[in-house]
Amino acid sequence: MSPEFVLETRGLTKEFRGFTAVDSVDLRVQKGHIHALIGPNGAGKTTVFNLLSKFLAPSSGEIIYQGKPITGLQPNQIARLGLVRSFQISAVFGHMSVLENVRVALQRKLGNSFHFWKSERSLEALNERALQMLDEVGLLEFADTLTIELPYGRKRALELATTLALDPAVLLLDEPTQGMGGEDVEMVIGLVRRAAVGRTVLMVEHNLSVVSQLCDRITVLARGAILAEGDYASVSANPLVREAYLGSEAAVLEEGHA
Incomplete structure (x- = not known):
């Protein structure tokens, strides 16, 4: 090769x-x-x-x-x-907040995936990186929104953020x-361009x-x-x-x- x-x-x-x-x-x-x-x-x-x-x-x-x-x-x-796949159908947790979805993905990257029982304080260390990732995909203002309430295009942006949290090559x-x-298509084109950097x-x-x-x-x-x-x-x-x-x-x- x-x-x-x-x-x-x-x-x-x-x-x-x-x-x-x-x-x-x-x-x-x-x-x-x-x-x-x-x-x-x-x-x-x-x-x-x-x-x-x-x-x-x-x-x-x-x-x-x-x-x-x-x-x-x-x-x-x-x-x-x-080598990480983002699915055709949005794969996020609807009854968790946008921020919590990204935080769960970051836990997975650390080898601590789905430790929902951990205290809020122990998870706050991930917040800074999670918020940075939400900012990168234009979702910072939706951080505390329940995912189920997001419009379809924004859910796909969140799915991309959770995928990028795994730091794929x-x-x-x-x-x-x-x-x-x-409008959503143009938003996703911009997101893919940014996701492709590096x-x-x-x-x-x-x-x-x-x-x-x-x-x-x-x-x-x-x-x-x-x-x-x-x-x-x-x-x-x-x-x-x-x-x-x-x-x-x-x-x-x-x-x-x-």
Whole structure:
């Protein structure tokens, strides 16, 4: 593995009862890049993510992280190594405050996860860092708000803060803008840019306008295999990619390129 690649797959394959969902994928993610996985529905993007984050075991192939094989490791083991996934569905505690959610994540990083019985005083040492992280994602004013009361876009910002509390070297983002209106999408674009400083981001994203604004490199999947790779300009001009997307989505490719 080249030192410039922080995450790599070799011949990564996943079969489900004879159906090949991921077909010999050789993915290389360069250190410091924001890298997108895109493709039409059923292309295998989420399955690749599930394989990388170890929620599925590959049928064959290897996953290499920072030069070392991680194919046989468990999700908690790779998280401790710095490969952390933020889920498509917001995964925060609704009946805890925004500050408490980040504090729990910081406890996990320290190896003291979910010690809810600890005294408030013993947890206050984490407050300064938690508040700093909330400030970074624009949630400082919501620190004492119950999470369940946050608008959807703000919940996703909180989810990102709790993920960053684990101090990932590589951040896996699964559909960070799904279900959002235009204002929230722009907010998340800014958050991802800030989150990417000093780390690598690999994201699955359907919103091609977001991809065109954020990503250094794009891998296009179709029928479980890599169809094309490159920057947005080259990928969006590729006739095979346009054929795979067809109709309105192909038009979005052109619009994002313009």
